Structure formats: C-alpha cells, structure tokens
Amino acid sequence: MNVFRGLKTFFWQDKGFLLGSVLGLAVATALGLVYPLLLRVLIDDMITPGEYEGLTGLALLAVGIIVLKACSQYVHGFSGGRLGNRLAYRLRQASYKKLQQLSFSFYDTARTGDLMSRLTADIEGIRNFIGFGFAQLMNTGFLVLFGFIMMATIDWRLTLMTMAIIPILGYVAVKFELGIHPVFRSIRAAVSRLTVNVQENIMGVRTVKSFPSEEHEMKKFREGNENYRDNHLTLAAVWAKYFPAIEFIANASVILLLLVGGIMVINRDLTLGSLVSMNGMLGMIVAPLWNLGFQINNYTQSKAAGERLLELLNKPIQVKNNEHAIELDDEGIRGHVKFCDVSFRYPNHEHQPSALLGFNLDAPPGSVIGLLGGTGSGKSTVVQLLLRAYDVGDGSITLDGVDIRDLDLATLRRQSAIVFQESFLFSTTIRENISYGNAYASDDEIAWAAKLAQAHDFIMELPLGYDTIVGERGMGLSGGQKQRIAIARALLLKPRILILDDSTSALDMETEHAIQQSLRQVMKGRTTFIIAHRISSLRQADEILVLDRGRVAQRGKHDQLIKQPGLYRETYNTQYADRPEGLETARGQERKVSG
Numbered sequence: 001m002n003v004f005r006g007l008k009t010f011f012w013q014d015k016g017f018l019l020g021s022v023l024g025l026a027v028a029t030a031l032g033l034v035y036p037l038l039l040r041v042l043i044d045d046m047i048t049p050g051e052y053e054g055l056t057g058l059a060l061l062a063v064g065i066i067v068l069k070a071c072s073q074y075v076h077g078f079s080g081g082r083l084g085n086r087l088a089y090r091l092r093q094a095s096y097k098k099l100q101q102l103s104f105s106f107y108d109t110a111r112t113g114d115l116m117s118r119l120t121a122d123i124e125g126i127r128n129f130i131g132f133g134f135a136q137l138m139n140t141g142f143l144v145l146f147g148f149i150m151m152a153t154i155d156w157r158l159t160l161m162t163m164a165i166i167p168i169l170g171y172v173a174v175k176f177e178l179g180i181h182p183v184f185r186s187i188r189a190a191v192s193r194l195t196v197n198v199q200e201n202i203m204g205v206r207t208v209k210s211f212p213s214e215e216h217e218m219k220k221f222r223e224g225n226e227n228y229r230d231n232h233l234t235l236a237a238v239w240a241k242y243f244p245a246i247e248f249i250a251n252a253s254v255i256l257l258l259l260v261g262g263i264m265v266i267n268r269d270l271t272l273g274s275l276v277s278m279n280g281m282l283g284m285i286v287a288p289l290w291n292l293g294f295q296i297n298n299y300t301q302s303k304a305a306g307e308r309l310l311e312l313l314n315k316p317i318q319v320k321n322n323e324h325a326i327e328l329d330d331e332g333i334r335g336h337v338k339f340c341d342v343s344f345r346y347p348n349h350e351h352q353p354s355a356l357l358g359f360n361l362d363a364p365p366g367s368v369i370g371l372l373g374g375t376g377s378g379k380s381t382v383v384q385l386l387l388r389a390y391d392v393g394d395g396s397i398t399l400d401g402v403d404i405r406d407l408d409l410a411t412l413r414r415q416s417a418i419v420f421q422e423s424f425l426f427s428t429t430i431r432e433n434i435s436y437g438n439a440y441a442s443d444d445e446i447a448w449a450a451k452l453a454q455a456h457d458f459i460m461e462l463p464l465g466y467d468t469i470v471g472e473r474g475m476g477l478s479g480g481q482k483q484r485i486a487i488a489r490a491l492l493l494k495p496r497i498l499i500l501d502d503s504t505s506a507l508d509m510e511t512e513h514a515i516q517q518s519l520r521q522v523m524k525g526r527t528t529f530i531i532a533h534r535i536s537s538l539r540q541a542d543e544i545l546v547l548d549r550g551r552v553a554q555r556g557k558h559d560q561l562i563k564q565p566g567l568y569r570e571t572y573n574t575q576y577a578d579r580p581e582g583l584e585t586a587r588g589q590e591r592k593v594s595g
C-alpha cells in the first residue's frame, strides 16, 4: 500500500470521484442483493400461500431497484473514468516534468525504451486500478459484508456455516498475490528490455545493416523474447496452481449451503423462499470471489507499475537551483568566464581517472577560446561543466564573478548556446528548428541566423524552403546541412557565450571558413568556445588550450604554439604535412613548421 500512499498526491484531490466510484458500486451491489430477498417474499408470501395481491407492488419495487441500480452504476462508471483519467493525466505531466528536470548524469545511463514504457504502460496500469480496480476490490469486500448481514438475518447458523469458508478463500487469495507479484515485476522489466531492444534497433538501423548485424540483433531480441515468454509461463503456472483452488473453495460453500439448507427445508427449519434467497445471495458473493484472482492481478500489476513510476518521480535531481539562486539580468551579463582549479570525475565513474584536473582558464568577455586535444582529453567536459550539465568536483567556475552554482540555471543556460557535434533536429520545419528556444523570432531574424550559418542558400533551394519538414532526426539532410541549421539555431539566441563543440567537423573547409568570418561579426563582445580537431578552426582564437588526459598541456595563441615543441605543433604538422608549399605561403602563417 506504500506505493498508493506515494501516489496519493496525484489522486487525492479527486477523492470525491474516488468516493463516487466506490459508493456507486457499493450501492449497486447492495441493491443487487435485494433481488434474492424479493424472490423470498414471492415464494414464501405469495406463491406458497397462493396470495397474489402484492404482486404489482413487488414488480414496481423491482423496477425501482433496477432504475436505482442503473443510476448507481452510472455514478461508478462516471466517477471511476474521471478519477482514472485525471490521475493518468497528472502522472504523465509529472513524469514528463521530471524528465525535463533530471540532469545529464541521469540520461548518461537512462534507456529510452524503459522510460517510454514507464510513461505509457505503467501509467495505464495505475489508471485502470485506481479508476476501477480499486472500487471492484472494495466491492468484493462490500458484497461479503452486506451478503453476510442479509443472509444472517434469514438464518444465522446456516450463514456462519457457509461463510466459514470465506477466510480460507481470503488466505489462498493472499498467498496468490504474494506469489504473483514478483512475477509481474519481472514481466514489466522484461517488457522494458524488449522495448529498449526494439527502439535501439530502429534508431541504429543504419549501423545494424551496414555492419551486417541483423543475425546478432535477432539473437539479442530472441533472448529478450524468451525471457518475456518464460516469465509469462511462470505467471501461467502460478495461475494454474491457484485458480482451481480458489474456484473449488468458492463452490464448496454453495454445495454446503444446498446440502445443509436442503435438509433444513425438508425438516421445516427453513422456508423454501429463504433457501432460494440465500442461495441467490451466496451466488452473488461467490461470483466476484472467483474474480478475486483477476482483481488481485490488477492490483499487483498496478503496484509494480506504481513502484517503477515512483522510482522515476523520486529520482534526485543532481543539478538544480540552490535556494537563493541569483537571476542575472540578461542584458547585464557580460560573459566573463573563469575556471579556477577545476577538477572533475563523472558521476558513477569514480574508478576512472579524472576527466579534468586542475583546469584554469580566464576568458574575458568577447574572447575566443579554442580547445584542442586528442579524443577523450576532456574538451567537451570543459563546456559541459560551464553549462552546469554536471557540477564541478573541486574548484569553481564563475560567470561575471558569480559562481555558476549560485546562478539561476535558466539564466545561465539562456545566455549560453551550444552546438553539438551531433546536431539534433526535431521532426518539424526548418523554421521551427532554427527558432527552437526562441519562439518569438521573426522570419527575418531566422533568415539572418541562417545566412550567418551559411544555411540560407541551401534552405532556399529546397522546394518548401524554411517550411521543409526535416523528418525524424533530421533525415534527408546531409550532416553538414544539419550542422549549419544547428549553428543558426544557436546564433539566433544571440547568446553571451557561444559554444561550438566540434560542430563544424562535417563541413568542408570553405564553408567552415565562411561561417567563421560571419561569426567574427556576430560574436563581437560575446565569449566563444570552439572545440575542434582542425587547427584551421582555431587559429584565430585569443587563447588555445591543448588538453591531454584532462590536463592543460599547452596554452597560448596559434603563433606562439606552433613555435613550441609539443602536441599543438605535432597536430599542425600532421594536418598540414601534405599541403603544397605555394598554398601555405599564400596563407601567410600556415607554414609547415619543421619539428
């Protein structure tokens, strides 16, 4: 029940509907129990003595009961529907909000398929149970209670005898629940694994086919599918064991009533009408008890779903605003970034060496900082920390003198725009992709950003221009075209801090050069971080930092660095080794430097 206590905030505000759903069903049930009583009156007071005057009244009473029962059932259905759907809506909203709040470290290990199944199948399970299943479970309790009282008013000894079996039934039902709950938990986990499998296969279909790994994927899927099937077989085995037992016990009580009750009627200790009436009532009590297994099933499923959902909803948010977060005035931010002795190790990777160690940097407003280094040297980590994707371990990062941990997250991120190496485009028009995060941008502004990013010309060549829908994950565009749209998106924000994380890697030198020329005008007075593997992308930077396994190996301007022995010059030589002498001298500085 702890799970439902945890979910209380999502449904308790609709307690009126919860009450309506439970009471509606309870009243309908109680009214249903009146039929056998009417039957008793019909047999004992009319048919047996042959007195039929009251028949019309009895018929009218029956009609009245039918109408009332229908009304109660309507209240139950209406309230249950409202309750379940409103609860599901709130849960979906809260889960989605949580997904927005959770930090990058959560997504480092999260699996899309698993999250999708929590937001869909799990919420559906909870909706069904709280909307209807709960009322039905309560109804079973009401039926036993009301039925017991009514039967006892007819003949308490016979009632006690037949009802003595009910606790046994309850015991078996609880055992059943305990046995089936872990199986349901495994089934949910198996579904989630299967979903992850399918989702990754579809997302990575190009890799699967190019490598050709269809067989391997089939094997992986088969294992998941077998696991899912085996869990269902275990479920069927638990069912097979308990269901006949529940049915046997339920039937035993009816047989007992007919046997003992029959003898009592023969001995004139009980009227025939009373036996018929008690038999009708017992039948009404036992019918939902047969369903108790289904109801418990429903309960355990939704409990397992609730556990998984609460696990998501209660996940701690690693990076969030502190209590007195400072909201800087957007206009007032200058973009002075400082890293002071920053060291960082990724969460859950404590055993690995630090991704960044004793990192220092002073980037005055408007400066261009270049980051170069081998793969895994820590370049992306620097900018991730600046965006507070993770909080630094040791040291501090300041923006205009304020520690970014004390800054309002939205203020910080609004003023920093990043273009990732992998450009992500939403399945919508190019216009909406460029204006993402800047919904009020005019068409002119969008075109302005696209021109700076050297994207305007190719967009205009598309049949629908800016209205072209780029499809799921930006299919249909080349890597370079996607990168240019992503650059336009960042430029449109006119951020104080622009971060280009290897974001021109898919562009040819000429386009990259043109973008850099445009950037020079637009980024005047703004601080820019450029991560690149190509020296040509960095040569204009005010300071270039060469990283090696998380440490700054070299720093300085291009002209200084090519004169020093070290990683920078080695990279330069490697990249310019094959260039014809004439081209290099024409470009002035781009001379090959001998080791």
Ligand SMILES: Nc1ncnc2c1ncn2[C@@H]1O[C@H](COP(=O)(O)OP(=O)(O)OP(=O)(O)O)[C@@H](O)[C@H]1O
Pocket: 108, 346, 349, 355, 373, 374, 375, 376, 377, 378, 379, 380, 381, 382
């Ligand atoms: N999300 C993460 N979780 C755990 N470790 C990570 C994560 N991201 C990066 N790392 C590790 O941190 C180190 C630095 O990675 P980083 O991405 O900063 O390197 P990089 O210089 O940007 O590399 P590349 O040029 O290949 O993009 C690497 O050892 C990497 O494996």
